Amino acid sequence: MNVDHGYGMDALERAILELPLEEPPEGLRASILLATAYRPAPPFSFVDFAVLGSLGAVALWLIVMLVLGGGTLFVHTLTAIGAVLARTFSNGAVLAWMAAGGATALWLTLFTGFQPATAYSHRSHRSAGR
């Protein structure tokens, strides 16, 4: 690099363009990749949490039913829930709304596609050590 002593514009431009770039700190690339493309998959996915949470809630409900009223209360509650569900799903308007909601959700999924972060979350074990 050589800036002439008159500091002409051309020489100055050349000198700027020839300046060496700063050296990134060690490990920066690895930390970027571990936070992005090679991000380790979480031990539990959202679906795992949802399933475990639902099972836990049902188990808790069963225990509460049995403790409070024994088998009778449990059977009565199940019968009542079954009746409500049967009434709901035999209603044409409810079924139509559910179909419309499902179709909208499907359309939105096709429109937005998959996000890269989600796509990579299950594949990073083999490459995390790079």
Add this chain to the structure above:
Amino acid sequence: MRAEPNDGDLVALTLRGNPEAFATLVERYERAVYHLAYRTMHDVEEARDATQEAFFKAFRSLRTFKPGAKFSTWIFAIAYHTCCDRLSRRKHYSGDELPERADSAPGPEQRVIALDEASRLRAAIDALPEKYRAVVTLFHLQGRQYEEIATVLGLPMGTVKTHLFRAKEQLRRLLGEMEVTES
């Protein structure tokens, strides 16, 4: 011999689920992005964090990258705005204008004495006002692509050219002063 894939192809491959493609993009631009972050933040740790954050944001919003656009301009814009956000947060928490550097070393204009030519030029660039320094740093990274620089900074191209001209004038003055001081 197979040609190197261009940046647009690498973005497309990344979106199709190829992590190696994104790793290649990081390899290509890590140093330039870190340089931009360091010249903006003047702090190794802050620059490191800003670089990581910029690539993270880019990865998360890769789908918004327009095919045919320049990846370098896109990632520099993300990096520059990340640095600006971090600087404004720093100013917000400190309550007033921050000094150019966090340490108690002499100011940029004093440090330019007795340095080699590249270091003197770098110190002179550091002594420029922020708006001129950003333009000079991007000129260093992107060359005479004024339109790309304007896109990164979100400024009209005429403003970029004016800032660059004034920055070079100030650099010439600073470098001239250094020479006088040394002799």
